[in-house]
Amino acid sequence: TPVESIILDPFMGSGTTLIAAIRTGRRAIGLEIDERHFRTAVERVKRELAQPMLPVMTPQKVEQQDLIA
Numbered sequence: 001t002p003v004e005s006i007i008l009d010p011f012m013g014s015g016t017t018l019i020a021a022i023r024t025g026r027r028a029i030g031l032e033i034d035e036r037h038f039r040t041a042v043e044r045v046k047r048e049l050a051q052p053m054l055p056v057m058t059p060q061k062v063e064q065q066d067l068i069a
Contacts (some may be wrong), residue, residue, distance in 0.1 A: 005026055
C-alpha cells in the first residue's frame with residue numbers, strides 16, 4: 001500500500017500487522033474483541049513506538065516493462 005495509507009486490522013490479535021505498519025511508515029487501526037490479546041497488542045505497539053525510528057524505505061516505482069522477462 002502507499003505510505004500515506006491507513007491499514008485496518010479488524011482481528012489484530014497480538015498486533016503484528018500494526019507493528020509492520022509502524023515500521024513501514026504507515027498508520028494503522030486495530031480492533032480486537034479478546035481483552036487479553038488487546039492488552040498484548042497495546043504493550044507491543046507501545047514498545048515499538050518507544051524504539052528509535054529507522055528511516056522508512058519506500059519501494060521504487062516498478063514499470064510494467066520491468067515485469068516482463
